Amino acid sequence: MLNRLKVLRSEYGMTQEEVADRVGVSRQTIISIESGRYNPSIILAYKLSCLFSISIEDMFCISEHIESEDNDE
Amino acid sequence: MNKPEANRLERLAKLVYTLTLLGMLVYGVTWRALQARQKGMGALQALESAIHLDVYVVMTLAAVALGMFLCLSFLRRFSETPTTSPPVEKGRTRWRRLRVPAIVIAVLYAFESAWRLAKHASTGSWHSEDWLYLAGAALLAVVAIGLWMWEPSPEELHDMGSEHPSRVNDERTQRVQEKASLTTLRLFLLFLMFVGIPYEAIVYGRWPVITMALVVILGIIQQSTRSYWNRRL
Numbered sequence: 452m453l454n455r456l457k458v459l460r461s462e463y464g465m466t467q468e469e470v471a472d473r474v475g476v477s478r479q480t481i482i483s484i485e486s487g488r489y490n491p492s493i494i495l496a497y498k499l500s501c502l503f504s505i506s507i508e509d510m511f512c513i514s515e516h517i518e519s520e521d522n523d524e
Numbered sequence: 525m526n527k528p529e530a531n532r533l534e535r536l537a538k539l540v541y542t543l544t545l546l547g548m549l550v551y552g553v554t555w556r557a558l559q560a561r562q563k564g565m566g567a568l569q570a571l572e573s574a575i576h577l578d579v580y581v582v583m584t585l586a587a588v589a590l591g592m593f594l595c596l597s598f599l600r601r602f603s604e605t606p607t608t609s610p611p612v613e614k615g616r617t618r619w620r621r622l623r624v625p626a627i628v629i630a631v632l633y634a635f636e637s638a639w640r641l642a643k644h645a646s647t648g649s650w651h652s653e654d655w656l657y658l659a660g661a662a663l664l665a666v667v668a669i670g671l672w673m674w675e676p677s678p679e680e681l682h683d684m685g686s687e688h689p690s691r692v693n694d695e696r697t698q699r700v701q702e703k704a705s706l707t708t709l710r711l712f713l714l715f716l717m718f719v720g721i722p723y724e725a726i727v728y729g730r731w732p733v734i735t736m737a738l739v740v741i742l743g744i745i746q747q748s749t750r751s752y753w754n755r756r757l
Contacts, residue, residue: 476694483696492695 454511457485459503474498619681623671630668637661713739 460470467485471478474495483489484499491499493507500507637657644654680693716739724732 477697480694480696489696489699495695 452490452511453487453514454484456481456499456510459505459510460485463503470499470502473502619675626671627668630664630671633664634661634668709742713742 456470460467467478467481471481475498476495480489480491480495484491496507496511500510503510637660640657641654716735721732721735721739724730724735
């Protein structure tokens with residue numbers, strides 16, 4: 452699973468600690484999500500997308516999905 | 525507890541625990557090997573005899589040590605200073621009520637172990653299982669001291685008593701703990717099944733009934749809990 456958390460966080464000028472505080476998890480969890488090592492639960496994904504005011508689909512996507520879109524093009 | 529303090533505590537606890545366990549293992553094997561040597565066995569035969577006698581003890585202590593290492597590795601994360609307040613007060617664990625029974629159980633077990641070990645040591649009937657009692661007592665002593673001296677943060681107490689984990693014990697930490705516990709159990713079972721049991725059966729021509737029963741019981745518990753959670757979730 453790929454995500455745009457790091458990009459969105461930079462756009463909003465927030466630190467990992469701030470994002471962690473806002474969604475109620477540890478900074479380590481945010482680091483792991485950003486690096487793609489950990490896929491969050493649907494609840495956490497929802498909280499993150501709400502924080503940046505976008506839909507879950509705009510924040511997270513399956514890597515195979517991107518590959519198939521690339522092949523189609 | 526701040527971070528540098530937690531790091532120091534983690535390092536110290538790891539060092540003490542490792543040295544204690546290593547000391548116990550080395551002493552146990554050496555003691556048995558020397559006893560075998562006194563009975564006229566060759567050096568290799570004596571060592572092999574010592575390792576065989578203590579194989580389950582060594583294995584269990586190794587599992588305890590691994591579990592403790594994993595717990596200590598999580599200590600840093602648990603002791604992270606929270607910057608947000610718990611979301612709700614409802615369900616918060618009352619620390620004193622949790623601490624007192626836990627300490628009473630630990631002290632009772634320590635007394636029982638001390639009585640048993642003193643009796644065996646004084647009558648010269650020291651069994652290999654006594655090492656397990658000693659390891660268990662040491663573990664409980666550490667837990668009792670920890671419970672007495674360090675009260676968790678309000679967030680941790682909230683986590684213990686409610687189903688709304690906050691940032692101290694969040695979903696990733698829980699996932700990591702689940703995976704670590706499962707890996708420890710799997711390694712323990714694999715060692716029992718593919719090393720401990722065949723070794724005793726092939727080399728000594730007898731089946732370790734208690735160990736085999738333990739494996740079966742663990743399998744039954746695993747399947748029962750699996751079907752239980754399958755219905756619940």
